Amino acid sequence: MVDLQELEKIKRLKYKYQRCLDLHLWDELEECFVPEATSSYGDGQYTFGSRDEILNFLKQAMGRPSSMSSHHVHHPEIDIDGERATGVWALEDYVVDQEAGNTIHGAAYYHDQYVKVDGEWKIKHTGYMRAYEERVERRNNPHIELTVGWGAGE
Amino acid sequence: MVDLQELEKIKRLKYKYQRCLDLHLWDELEECFVPEATSSYGDGQYTFGSRDEILNFLKQAMGRPSSMSSHHVHHPEIDIDGERATGVWALEDYVVDQEAGNTIHGAAYYHDQYVKVDGEWKIKHTGYMRAYEERVERRNNPHIELTVGWGAGE
Amino acid sequence: MVDLQELEKIKRLKYKYQRCLDLHLWDELEECFVPEATSSYGDGQYTFGSRDEILNFLKQAMGRPSSMSSHHVHHPEIDIDGERATGVWALEDYVVDQEAGNTIHGAAYYHDQYVKVDGEWKIKHTGYMRAYEERVERRNNPHIELTVGWGAGE
Numbered sequence: 001m002v003d004l005q006e007l008e009k010i011k012r013l014k015y016k017y018q019r020c021l022d023l024h025l026w027d028e029l030e031e032c033f034v035p036e037a038t039s040s041y042g043d044g045q046y047t048f049g050s051r052d053e054i055l056n057f058l059k060q061a062m063g064r065p066s067s068m069s070s071h072h073v074h075h076p077e078i079d080i081d082g083e084r085a086t087g088v089w090a091l092e093d094y095v096v097d098q099e100a101g102n103t104i105h106g107a108a109y110y111h112d113q114y115v116k117v118d119g120e121w122k123i124k125h126t127g128y129m130r131a132y133e134e135r136v137e138r139r140n141n142p143h144i145e146l147t148v149g150w151g152a153g154e
Numbered sequence: 155m156v157d158l159q160e161l162e163k164i165k166r167l168k169y170k171y172q173r174c175l176d177l178h179l180w181d182e183l184e185e186c187f188v189p190e191a192t193s194s195y196g197d198g199q200y201t202f203g204s205r206d207e208i209l210n211f212l213k214q215a216m217g218r219p220s221s222m223s224s225h226h227v228h229h230p231e232i233d234i235d236g237e238r239a240t241g242v243w244a245l246e247d248y249v250v251d252q253e254a255g256n257t258i259h260g261a262a263y264y265h266d267q268y269v270k271v272d273g274e275w276k277i278k279h280t281g282y283m284r285a286y287e288e289r290v291e292r293r294n295n296p297h298i299e300l301t302v303g304w305g306a307g308e
Numbered sequence: 309m310v311d312l313q314e315l316e317k318i319k320r321l322k323y324k325y326q327r328c329l330d331l332h333l334w335d336e337l338e339e340c341f342v343p344e345a346t347s348s349y350g351d352g353q354y355t356f357g358s359r360d361e362i363l364n365f366l367k368q369a370m371g372r373p374s375s376m377s378s379h380h381v382h383h384p385e386i387d388i389d390g391e392r393a394t395g396v397w398a399l400e401d402y403v404v405d406q407e408a409g410n411t412i413h414g415a416a417y418y419h420d421q422y423v424k425v426d427g428e429w430k431i432k433h434t435g436y437m438r439a440y441e442e443r444v445e446r447r448n449n450p451h452i453e454l455t456v457g458w459g460a461g462e
Binding site for chain 2: 004005008012015018022068069070072073074094144148149
């Protein structure tokens with residue numbers, strides 16, 4: 001029997017993480033991690049050893065006003081063992097960078113670890129392996145135009 | 155403790171709404187709303203004060219045979235309080251318009267309100283804020299071709 | 309009352325299927341089906357009458373190293389009746405083919421049938437109807453470049 005109450009809490013944690021990342025809600029994002037959390041984004045290219053390092057990276061990578069993104073996760077395969085859990089998730093990400101004049105679009109599989117601390121689930125480790133990633137040039141491209149968002153229609 | 159039975163019912167309501175919108179099942183879509191439902195789509199640009207007004211708008215905006223769409227919702231953060239509930243959802247939408255010769259693609263966050271009437275959950279309010287939206291021109295674009303759908307291959 | 313434990317098992321089956329398809333895990337994918345499973349992918353264009361036929365098709369269609377894909381499913385509307393169940397799912401698929409120099413992108417609705425055999429849910433029938441499908445040419449397209457994946461950056 002799966003503990004469906006705990007499962008729902010872990011899903012909510014992940015959804016909060018994704019929402020705070022895309023809406024640039026850094027204080028709320030910080031609540032998702034234990035202080036000693038680790039990450040290995042992008043096939044281990046972006047590896048960090050603490051919550052502070054992870055937050056700093058995410059703010060730099062995603063936090064500019066010219067960056068608008070959707071990081072959507074799907075297909076949760078979550079296994080719970082007491083106060084520890086693992087989660088596999090499919091990711092599709094789409095990052096529109098107005099300054100760079102391009103969009104990065106890709107897919108990946110997340111492998112997460114969660115831990116329950118004082119009754120609340122937190123991210124202990126997060127990271128993903130890329131399936132593919134592509135860059136779409138918006139600059140000098142007559143076929144695509146940003147219509148809503150920072151600098152839209154310029 | 156979350157009431158997981160009620161949570162599942164609210165998710166099913168939302169999934170029905172999205173399916174009926176993309177498959178143009180207007181009678182079934184109507185069942186999703188209370189008569190006094192309100193909406194504020196597109197950052198409040200499309201605000202309506204009744205189920206009939208919402209349905210009329212959706213039929214006009216999406217109902218043409220030349221319009222083919224996917225409105226996919228993710229990351230449900232649903233809070234239930236008796237016979238009322240709120241829901242936050244991530245949206246990715248993709249609307250291929252053959253007549254206009256373009257595609258509108260974007261991401262947003264929904265903020266919904268639900269109410270239970272005679273034992274069934276209904277949408278009381280729905281609306282979303284855009285993260286970004288872009289228009290891809292298909293007309294005179296040698297790099298993209300519709301292969302399935304109305305007018306495919308023309 | 310929905311049996312939420314069985315519901316979770318059926319979702320996990322579907323998520324395993326999608327993951328194994330995109331990660332080319334053919335042995336694990338085979339576990340998802342009963343031997344007499346049938347399929348009708350692509351509006352019935354790809355109809356098969358056994359697990360072996362389905363697997364052969366999927367390996368040929370998706371198994372080349374030059375093919376990288378994400379098949380993401382959303383909006384589960386699952387109805388369980390004892391040891392049988394039906395499932396409706398929204399699909400978004402994105403298949404990057406390096407050899408062909410293009411990407412196929414589309415949306416569809418799945419209609420599945422599941423059956424419980426020796427305590428485990430399996431796919432008895434799967435198939436989808438297309439909403440739309442488009443082909444994006446990557447070859448001779450200055451606006452798009454594969455940056456991660458087989459042959460990236462070439």
